Amino acid sequence: MRIAVVTESFLPTTNGVTNSVCKVLDHLRAEGHEAMVIAPAAGSPREYAGFPVHEVPALAYRQFPVGLPSPTVQRLLADFAPDVVHAASPFLLGAQAIASANRLGIPAVAIFQTDVAGYARRNRLGAATAVAWRIVRWIHEGAELTLVPSSASMHDLESAGIPRLARWGRGVDLVRYHPANRLDPLTADLRARLAPNGEVVVGYVGRIAPEKQVERFAALRGIPGVRFAIVGDGPSTPAAKRALAGMPVTWLGRLGGPELAAAYASFDVFVHTGAEETFGQTLQEAFASGVPVVAPRSGGPIDLVQHGTNGFLFEPSDDEALRSWVNLLGRDAALRARMGEAGRRSVLGRSWQAVCGELVGHYERLSAAASARLS
Structure with a gap:
């Protein structure tokens, strides 16, 4: 054709x-x-x-x-x-x-x-x-x-x-984004940088723009034993950095190729805060990497996140629910592992x-x- x-x-x-x-x-x-x-x-x-x-x-x-x-x-x-x-x-x-x-x-x-x-x-x-x-x-x-x-x-x-x-x-690229990347030296080096004391890493990947609402990560301030990693750039980067000032956040900028795959593999939990996603490609990449997802019950994530199975959905305006689900996953390594496996299975046909x-x-x-x- x-x-x-x-x-x-x-x-x-x-x-x-x-x-x-x-x-x-x-x-x-x-x-x-x-x-x-x-x-x-x-x-x-x-x-x-x-x-x-x-x-x-x-x-x-x-x-x-x-x-x-x-x-x-x-x-x-x-x-x-x-x-x-x-x-x-x-x-x-x-x-x-x-x-x-x-x-x-x-x-x-x-x-x-x-x-x-x-x-x-x-x-x-x-x-x-x-x-x-x-x-x-x-x-x-x-x-x-x-x-x-x-x-x-x-x-x-x-x-x-x-x-x-x-x-x-x-x-979704099921080869590039894979749980086995956790064993890669590139991931190990990044993980050591993000969580030097073995903390839980909560990550985000995507454009930093008004519709992505990255500033809402401020609702996660003070959760014990958690550090944050933000991958991406965009016009809202200065505002997001001001909103998250004082939080243990590593700003990784825009990544691609093996470096992006290593970033996903270094996360324990993936959080998406924007409520205007028509699909949610980064959620699929997180799932392919074996990482559970927390996202708004809005738009594309509704079809991707099986609440309670491969992640959690929160009402778009409910910061308390966002915090609660991240806190739960941060405290329960076994739950993260089960949901990560379910996430990988959920995208195998895609x-x-x-x-x-x-x-x-x-x-x-x-x-x-x-x-x-x-x-």
């Missing part, structure tokens, strides 16, 4: 959208498909996985390049003549790609990855929330299929009247190969339907 991937985010910008797009491209290359990428101008590589990468004009917003509509998009799609257009987290650039695909008679798949309702609540947008949903509906109505990552997202989009929905989760194979199945179905309409 020939797939045109139009993404609102790509390398060198790193986030959930970029990571998913790269995994899809890796799979397409491994399976012998052809692809190209259209992305906002941000200094992207000229190719990825052997596929050409085309940049279009962009402007910067909150440290992210935002792709602008450009006549180049339709020309690139027409020249490449794909079987399917894959619009990753479509906004301005993705909306144009979907519209261009419709004009060219090419089916488009839209990947929903933004918690519009949560963003509106956090920013107290009030009446503007309805406008935001109208924009989302306008974008996604043009797609032949919208793939959503969680039951919470499915409910939100159904309530907004968006048609043609299906579930598609995210994969390799990127399996998840991307499911995605290609959607491509094939839409391409076949488009061919049938033309015959």
